[in-house]
Amino acid sequence: MTLTHKKDCITFDKGAGRFSFLPTGDIFEFTYEDFLINGYWGNCIDGSVNNIYLRVYNGDRIAAYPLLGRQSRSELLAGRNVLVHRGCVDGISYKVAFHPAKEDIWFWIVDLSAENKTADLIYGQDAGVALKGGVLTNELYMSQYLDHMVIKGENGYTVSSRQNLSQGGRNPYLQQGSLNTEIIGFSTDATQFFGNEYRKTYIPKVLYSNLPNVNYQFELAYIALQTAKMTINGNKRVVFYGIFKPDQPQPVTEILYAEELLRAYKSIQDSCEILKKVKKPPLKLEFGTPFVSEEFSENEICKLFTDRKLEEKADGKLLSFFTTYHTHVVLQQKEVLVERPHGHIICTRPDMRKVSKGLISSTNYMYGIFHSQLTAGNTSFNKLLSNARGFLNIIKNSGQRIFVKVNGVYRILTLPAAYEMGICFSKWYYKIEDDIIIVTAFVLADRPAAALQVSSRNGRKYDFIITNQLAMGEHEYFHPANILNMDGTILISKTVKEPWDPYPDLNFAIHATDFEYKIADDRIFFADGKPRNGTMLTIQLSSAEEFQLIIEGRMDRSDSSIEKLSKRRLDKEFKRYADHYRKLFSKFHLSGPESEQIEILNEIIWWYTHDALIHFAVPHGLEQPGGAAWGTRDVCQGPMEFFLANGHFDLMRDVLLRVFAHQYLETKEWPQWFMFDKFNYQAEECHGDVVFWPLKSLGDYLLASNDISILQEKIPYRLLSSHMVSEEKTTLLQHVKEAVETIEARFVGPGALVNYAGGDWDDTLQPADPSMKERLVSAWTVALAYQTLNQLAKALDEVEPEYSAKLKGICSDIRESFHEVLIKDGIPAGFVYFNDDNTIEYMLHPLDQKTGIKYRLLPLTRSIIAEMVDREQAEKNVDIINNHLSFPDGVRLMDRPARYAGGVSRYFQRAEQAANVGREISLQYVHAHIRYIEAMSKLGKAEKAWEAMFKINPILIKKSVPNAELRQSNTYFSSSEGAYLNRYDYQEYFDKLRDGSIKVKGGWRIYSSGPGLYVRQLVSHLLGIRFAADSLIIDPVLPDCLDGLRFDFMYSGYDISFVYHMSSDVQEVSVFFKDHKIQAKKLDNPYRPAGVSIDGDLVRKLLKDHSVFDIYLPLMKQD
Structure with missing residues (x-):
């Protein structure tokens, strides 16, 4: 059997625009050239994320009806240039006509007919507004840069969404509003419209209230518009519109394209088309609504989880806890309160001596995704199952899901009563009448394989359907799959061997360990027996009280001979992983005073070891599914410092040889990032600090291991033109010397100040003006240069005394230049800029008259860590941090955010482009806070260092940060983000962060150097x-x-x-x-x-x- 997705769509082509609808009438995608206008692909079972809702008022009661697609009761008709949804609800006849007027303009015309009815309409549309590849790779990231401008005009509110992040040199733009009806309400993010509780209710929360009229710039762009109430006596027409432009260079300050919209509307008003009825794919009656478990009672929790600790409560209710087995349990009550859903990444056991290949990794979520983004090796390209999309479980076909037949109806398992995470597994507990169904996803310790196990606690028998959306590549729907079913094993392989693919023989085997099953595609859901989603593999089994599937990744095996895998026991696999982890963190355990804090550290060591391994071995995160590469600076920090803290020198050596072998032959610098498997993908440029990290990591390794033999290892380069491995090989020491030469070539100004080049550690501060690359100097980079070369000189003192002396001389010049130029009035500048006449402008310093930013954290801490400043200056640095950069939730990168003016860059790129107050934009980037801990340790400021450890530890964080919002307690969060609505709110009320009068949220999770660095500070410095x-x-x-x-x-x-x-x-x-x-x-x-x-x-x-x-x-x- 071959699974191939055929887009069975109703499509309207208009020049560069294409509007594609599923046969249910739901949007599949709207595109313009290579831009994806909507944010999420619909499907024939769930429908689409967008809709138009008719709300009918009967006294105090509101009845809400979706009018479009699968979720509606509408009849569907299509013409050459129109798609019509029509029907009757609650005494109101309606017709919704979609008209693509031009390649970049479309209308939703809603005609209502009734007698003496009061109603309004709510229009909702998900927004991608970026290149399709970018949206599919990470819709959350693209949403962070999508600026929503809400403007009130003749017909009420209009929402304009401009993509601030350049898309191939352009800034696409989407404007939505009404042509003829007052819009009195709006919202801009799906979390406002659907609500976190949607994961439980599956009812958008705004349908029974009003839109909040708040511009919330978050990560799920969704534009909603609410009309004024209408009294319908006879006929009423409401016209919504959308207009897309591939490039809007400047921020929007007014409603645009009014005349063009009116002309386009007039062009379709007189159109008369023959409509043909479209038969919607009918779902079988045996498929019902999503299954949401009842909550566990206190008594049930006590019986299931006897050994609890570190309990998290709110308003007297238990929300989550840890167990003595180092698992973390989240109750349903907490999941509906958090913005970011609880999730977990599991991967097979990595080698402790060398970089592993072909590891299986899988991501799961509490709301009912049991495996997703299941990959063998490369986490972008070697993918069996598709990624989760969004936070709210609106579209439920991604990854691996389970339907269970309850009272004669199949229902998809979604939100459980409890969700338990261990280092190698996740468990979901569902109360079904007087039974509990337990679903377990885990990875095997001895081979690249992941398991799915389902069991009834009371031995009841159920019918199940397991759905698997196959990707077989980077994204779903693009890659066909061959399915071979043979004696209890399902073999899944690629249909086409691409010449660029270094793993043409990659395949996956699904082993049914002990049960009978049937396989099909998604036709089993439809009454007509026809398939709609060509990427969906379904596995059906009957009358089972327990079953287990094992998914095995086979990297280079083209043969179909398969060793059948037998059923595995979780307790045995978990023990092997626990033993492995204890070796990784060197049996770390604390006991003694301050018992709760000590218990928190004993627990977090397990979870941050887990997160550090994910970042290193299978690079990606919960919010960042795209990865598969090592950032050069990243791998040389978190992973290498974790290994350094725990004495894993063999692994450090292997990583160093791999990193140095990716140095470019032509430039002698490193790429910003590179894939470390057979894929030859890597960046061709890098920020100005990147060259130092391999050198620093080598210095760390030499001083800790005394392995001088590594210096004589002959290793190749990479070719800038092709990214291929060079024939030329030189010793690692020669690689080092050539890298140092590139550093010397970048000195600017008086003395030895290395220029900024493409940027420094703070990726948001990349220069907007290319000339700044040569003339700008980052004080942090200079301090890092001093630390790196000074340490390298010490490491080479005995084996290369002459070269060591040279490095010491460079360091002396760097130190002198730092003090003479970069410290002004006792304050290290963030940057200095050398003008044509060699005069100096100080930036991110009290003398800065341009950016409004006076203090920058990074040079203050790095100059202490590097021992570059004396004790007096170090204390001045600490005073600056205390007075200007310390906040209740930690230290911030700067004393003010960069100015935001609609997303146009003046000095910096992403710092002035991001519309969302997240990640580095939040300024409390946890990685930098960890380096602050290192600086405080260097100074002997024990209390500051110790307290700072708990401000960024997710376990019971409210005890250290009272204004912290609820968040997942067992994952690293990369930033602490003020709960601001948007960048303008952030700028105006920034000082609320100082006094803790605004809540702070946890940012993106897991994918960071931070977990490894945190462990290093705890073990090595505190x-x-x-x-x-x-x-x-x-x-x-x-x-x-x-x-x-x-x-x-x-x-x-x-x-x-x-x-x-x-x-x-x-x-x-x-x-x-x-x-x-x-x-x-x-x-x-x-x-x-x-x-x-x-x-x-x-x-x-x-x-x-x-x-x-x-x-x-x-x-x-x-x-």
């Missing part, structure tokens, strides 16, 4: 345990309240325990073993009394006899 060249460093920075803390860890394969003692009688760090002081070498730190280094052989010798080291340290000065 607890102070670090690995050096065959020695153990003990250099803790802990507040006095942790006196008596015990830290269990591993060193060189030995279990080791550290017990911390704080005392005013102690003047310097000392370590005792069985009451005897251990001989140790004192470390250097320019800011505080430093710790000590103990010879590795001595440590190993002592550990053969005993495992407890007592650490005595002086009381840290109070902040």
